[in-house]
Amino acid sequence: MTSTTERTLSTVMTDLEAIKGKSGPDIDRRWAELAAEADTLKARENRQAVLDNLARSAPGTxxxxxxxxxxxxxxxxxxxxxxxxxxxxxxxxxxxxxxxxxxxxxxxxxxxxxxxxxxxxxxxxxxxxxxxTGAQGTAGEAADLIPTQQRPDQFVSxxxxxxxxxxxxxxxxxxxxxxxGIPRQTGAAAAAWTGENQQFPAGNGTYDGLILSPKxxxxxxxxxxxxxxxxxxxxxxxxxxxxxxxxxxxxxxxxxxxxxxxxxxxxxxxxxxxxxxxxxxxxxxxxxxxxxxxxxxxxxxxxxxxxxxxxxxxxxxxxxxxxxxxxxxxxxxxxxxxxxxxxxxxxxxxxxxxxxxxxxxxxxxxxxxxxxxxxxxxxxxxxxxxxxxxxxxxxxxxxxxxxxxxxxxxxxx
Known part of the structure; x- marks a missing residue:
């Protein structure tokens, strides 16, 4: 079986769809494997959704x-x-x-x-x-007799x-x-409901990228x-x-x-x-x-x-x-x-x-x-x-x- 890290939930669903009308020990075993894989992928997606929601509201770090x-x-x-x-x-x-x-x-x-x-x-x-930075107060007539105490803890900012x-x-x-470079998806494949013997839409996702360069x-x-x-x-x-x-x-x-x-x-x-x-x-x-x-x-x-x-x-x-x-x-x-x-x-x-x-x-x-x-x-x-x-x-x-x-x-x- 292909590693779940290389597969998506839609791929697993396609495999399940292909064998749902079949029977036999091998088919039952394969069905159980695919169902377990689907559960793992769904759990992973749910965890990622939670993280995405938290990322939207959490302060950046x-x-x-x-x-x-x-x-x-x-x-x-x-x-x-x-x-x-x-x-x-x-x-x-x-x-x-x-x-x-x-x-x-x-x-x-x-x-x-x-x-x-x-x-x-x-x-x-x-x-x-x-x-x-700032200037000290202006001096009075007796300024030479009065020492100046610096208070940086009271600095006026x-x-x-x-x-x-x-x-x-x-x-x-x-x-x-x-x-x-940061890759970015700009378009997705299309999906449509069709009648029997009608063609499904074809196409792949499109991508571009962002570039961060030092300024x-x-x-x-x-x-x-x-x-x-x-x-x-x-x-x-x-x-x-x-x-x-x-x-x-x-x-x-x-x-x-x-x-x-x-x-x-x-x-x-x-x-x-x-x-x-x-x-x-x-x-x-x-x-x-x-x-x-x-x-x-x-x-x-x-x-x-x-x-x-x-x-x-x-x-x-x-x-x-x-x-x-x-x-x-x-x-x-x-x-x-x-x-x-x-x-x-x-x-x-x-x-x-x-x-x-x-x-x-x-x-x-x-x-x-x-x-x-x-x-x-x-x-x-x-x-x-x-x-x-x-x-x-x-x-x-x-x-x-x-x-x-x-x-x-x-x-x-």
Whole structure:
């Protein structure tokens, strides 16, 4: 008997159909074998269906790593990687950062450029970060007599856009090397009911593929030498959060609305299967429900909304209908019974409904930190210039799994 891993349920059913009218010991034995094989395949399909349903609603998670490596990676901060490249700095944490960089190089094959340090940012690729530089308070007449106590634990952070693609269920593929091809079925064989002696439709499924190719995102920042040299865990966490935020913010924004131009990944909104406009400021309940129909027509099962600036307040104040007690369009953070995540990374006024497991975020290697303590302007201030680079790309497995609502100008406006 052919291995069940090479057969489908329809193949087994065809074999059963061929012998259902026959009898005899061999036929009975064969029937029992095929029935058992069918039961095994049905159980496997049921298990896969459960996993597929969970994947639609579960937050996305990185797809690689082991426990000991995770512990070692989380045991040092990015500040350690920065300090490891500063002349004359040698201590236990610096040594650990260099060892970690060497381990990442061994695992990924990625080599740091010009003496940089490799840093695995996977756990924080979608973590909201909370650090920026700022000025101290202005001095008064007795400033020279009053010491300044730095409180990095009370740092006033930037207000950043929320990172929502992972919360909605995007799949993160990390540790990639080279271009990545993902096969995709675009058409299925046909089936039809026919009369006796009439021909059945013939044809095979059709296929194409998605290509993920690394696109490079980078940033150059300047940090105070004193901040980097601080032994305070709070000070180190501030620096680390800011460096993580730079890459995470860029990846999240590109995954949602990247237009594919100028080396930017192409995100969900420009590729959505359906894009519909509504009159700005007057979104209605029927217009929301129609988006569910968009995805039902495409055989997609949505698991959440991405909501742009201004939409949440409008929907929370808009009744579903004129009748008393109809409720509001958006209540308790849900929209049409599905969770809604809001972020300024979504274009203002726009909404995206989709099955977010169809969004893939690919990460090549790890982020690389390169310190330059001799950059002219930074050097004159005693500061340190830092360059951060990450290669990533975005792919949408099924564009039909997403539908978009965008605002148009009100008539007469």
């Amino acid at each position: 990185p797809l690689s790593g082991d426990e000991k490596y995770q512990e070692a990676r989380n045991g040092f901060t990015i500040v350690d990687a920065v300090r490891a490249q500063m002349p004359g700095v040698t201590d236990t944490r610096v040594g650990r950062a260099k060892e970690m960089s060497a381990e990442i190089e061994r695992r990924t094959g990625q080599k740091p450029q010009q003496g940089g340090i490799l840093v695995d940012l996977t756990p924080a690729a979608e973590t909201r970060a909370t650090m920026t 930037l207000l950043r856009a929320r990172l929502i693609t992972k919360l909605l269920g995007a799949a993160v593929l990390d540790g990639l090397t080279g271009n990545v 490079t995102c980078g940033s150059i920042a300047e940090l105070s030498r004193n901040t980097v040299m601080q032994s305070s865990p709070s000070a180190q966490q501030l620096v680390q959060n800011d460096l993580l935020a730079v890459m995470a913010q860029a990846v999240d924004a590109a995954a949602l609305a990247g237009d594919g131009a100028n080396f930017t990944p192409k995100g969900v909104i420009p590729q959505a299967g359906v894009t519909t406009q509504y009159t700005a400021g007057s979104l209605t309940w029927p217009e929301i429900l129609a988006r569910l129909t968009d995805l039902e027509t495409a055989n997609a099962v949505p698991n959440g909304w991405a909501v742009g600036a201004g939409v949440r307040a409008m929907l929370m104040a808009t009744p579903k209908a004129a009748s008393v007690g109809s409720g509001f369009i958006m209540e308790d953070g849900t929209l049409a019974g599905l969770p809604a995540q809001w972020s300024a990374n979504v274009p203002a006024g726009s909404l995206v409904l989709g099955d977010w497991s169809n969004l893939l975020i690919g990460l090549w290697g790890v982020a690389e930190i390169l310190v330059n303590p001799y950059a002219s302007e930074a050097y004159q201030r005693g500061n340190i210039q830092i360059r951060v680079i990450q290669s990533a790309d975005v792919a949408v497995r099924r564009t039909q799994a997403f539908t978009v609502l965008t605002p148009k100008a009100a008539s007469g406006g």
